[in-house]
Amino acid sequence: MREIAIHINPEYKRRVMSQSYVIVGDGIAGASAAETLREEEPDADITIITDEGEPLYNRILIKEFAKGKLPEAPISIHEESWYDDRDVDLVLNTLITDIDPEGHTVTAHDGTEFDYDKLLLAIGGTPTQLPVENSDADGIHHFWTFQDARDIKDHIEQADNSVVIGAGLLGIDLAAITAAQDVEGKYLMRGKAWWRYALSQDGAEIIHNALRERNVEPVFDSGVDHFEVDDDGHVTTAVDPNDDHYDADFVGIAIGLNFNTEIIDGTGIDYDNGIHTDEYMRTNHEDIFAAGDITEFHDLILGERAQNGAWGSAKEQGTIAAKNMVEYGSEEFRWVSSYSITHFDFPFLSFGHPTLGDDHVEAKYSDTEWRRLAIKDGKIVGGVLIGDLSPQTKYKKLMREQVDVSGQKEVLVKQDFELDDLEGAAAEQ
């Protein structure tokens, strides 16, 4: 008997046969992709797999829970019924360990295989461990999941003194938790300023003062050389490279994220720090997409590869990825990310890529008001606003529209800056 090869036109298949979509990761990127896929493809098979034990929750509110200010319930975003109602298969407690792009399958730690037509990797990152002695001792916390927040809350409520390490956006959450829980603390930083790659001394000093008011003492030119532990293996002391000793029965570490790229290794999917995608969130594999913190995407505004680590961006990438999984090329990701700090009585917002740039401009207006803009090739690529967030719309517009602000940077930081203040082409935007 002669074998007949049947080729199904992909467009026909998409329209007539139900597609199967598998999403790995039920964070905001994966969950928003599932929602969009269901809206776009009512008949598709959609499976979302997570190694966590609970469905999507609000990762950016877990700090408020750890502070003791929010109960658990409002932090949950989706009940399991949310998935049932949308006919989305939710698979909890399941770690995907292998991807076979040719066979179109992913395999879980227990050997279960999931077939897909299109795959979305929305797998985020894992906090980086400090490579020093005793960094895995009891009482030392990293902060990414709701379970981490529960452990932190339980512990900090009993703690006498604390040390926080990591002078960035997650470290300050840990410092704010110790402050909210009235535990005296030391915040050990390298260099002389909090988030020194995005803030100058002037800007950082506003944050330092706010921390001091809350009984958290910034310690500069410090860090951790090793931890000391008691006979039960519980941390007692952080010892810094200057051999200064800081008593701490609670330690919080937030020195960065390792992106969860281990499962990509050997698959042929391009990655570096994160998974490479184009502006449609597609990898170099036609049927594999990525979204959220894990992506190093082609940033249309910056004109180069970039990585965002923010809720709004991850959500938008999930939505855009889903649209392009259904119809490739239908919508591009073009987004100015932002991230705020809400722990103090003055507002703080960073946007775009505030640590990049070949130039910058900044101005201080009062003890709690300051601005800095990062500029690259004459264009705004990011910034930090402290005290007054109202100019964010103007700066983001200039950034989004890639307006050349060369020679006009001082105008940009006039306290009452208006777009009309810019001369020539820039002002016409």
Add this chain to the structure above:
Amino acid sequence: MSSQDGQPTSVADVTTPPTVVPVSDVPSSARVHHFDELSERTQVALSTATPTGRLDIDPSTTRLSRGDIVVFTEYLRIQ
């Protein structure tokens, strides 16, 4: 999650500009949003609203509902 402000679409019950009031206790039944979940326009409105002042958001596009709490420099209830 289908709206600009990260809210379900079924709750667009804001028909006149709402106001904000600082609160200190959050009941378990409250819907709570972090500032970073909100649209740029709502963020600017919140950051310029005076305490107990009117919130300059467009009731037809925002999905914030009365009774929702926003975590900003303090906890603000929309009412």
